Every structure is written in structure tokens, then in C-alpha cells.
Amino acid sequence: MEQVITSLIAGAIGGNAGGAVFKNISLGTLGNSLAGIIGGGLGGQLLSAVGAGDIGETLAGATGLDIGSLVQQAAGGGVGGVIVMAVVGLIRSKMS
Template identity: 55%
Template sequence: MEQLIIQLISGAVGGNAAGSAMKNLSLGTLGNTIAGLVGGAGGGQLIALLGSGAALAGGGGDIMGMVTQAAGGAGGGAILTAIVGMIKSKMSS
């Protein structure tokens, strides 16, 4: 459960960071947060599935596992926010 919380929080942060960095792809604060939450959960789960987050996925609480989950969540949140922003941008033009 704590892995999912880490992924969601870091995903929301990653989504909002991506929206701030790429103004033309921003979905607004709420949109960036929602896309970040979804992307964060997906990115963190993907990292754990691929084995990089295996230490935390087994229930351990080591710092490297948490950092890996946070990085996967933030990356996933940022990537999904950028993808949804691109799709929205293309559809409106």
C-alpha cells in the first residue's frame, strides 16, 4: 500500500512539473494532477514489474526501493501528462 501512495504522490508531482515545464502541453493544475496520478501508478508498477523496484515490491521498506518507486512514479506522471497534452493540443488544432 505504501508503494502505491509513493507512486501516486510522485506521479502528481511529476505531472505538475511537466505541465509547468511545457506550458503548451499543460492540462491545467487539476488535469496535470489527474494525469500524473494515473501515470505515476502505472509507471511505478511498471518499474516494480521489470524488477528495478523488486526490493520494495516484496514488502521491504528500504530507501532505494522507495526512491525507485518515486522516480518511476514521477517519470510515469510526467510522461502521461505530456502524452495527454500532445493529444489535446492536436485535437484542438
């Protein structure tokens, strides 16, 4: 469950970062966040599907967190967030 949440949060951050970089296709804070969350979820699922989420070291102790996997989910979610925000922004700008 932590991996899904990490992907979604990273996607929202990635969507807003993409909106800040690509101001001409920005969807606004809410739009960038929503597109980023969708992209983050998709990016995280894609990484899990190819097995990249299984790589990493387990944090010692009772937490059972797989730090390597969380980092990969965050990276995949952030990239997915930027990509979906950019695609939606480009489509919106072409339709206007």
C-alpha cells in the same frame, strides 16, 4: 502499500512539474495532477513488473520500509507522471 502511494504522489508532482515546463501542453493543475497520478501508477507498476522495486536497503528498526524501493518508485512515478501528462496534453492540443 507505501510504494503505491509513493508512486501516485510522485506522479502527481511529476505531472505538475511537466505542466510547468511544457506550458503549451499543460492541462491545468487538476488535469496535470490526474494525468500524473495515472502515469505514476503505471510507472510504479512497470518498475515492479520488471523487478526494480525489489532493489534497496531495508531501514533498520521496526518500520520495515525499503528505502531504495521507495526512491525507485518515486522516480518511476514522477517520470511516468510527466510522460502521461505530456502525451495527454499533446493529444488534446492536436484535437483542438
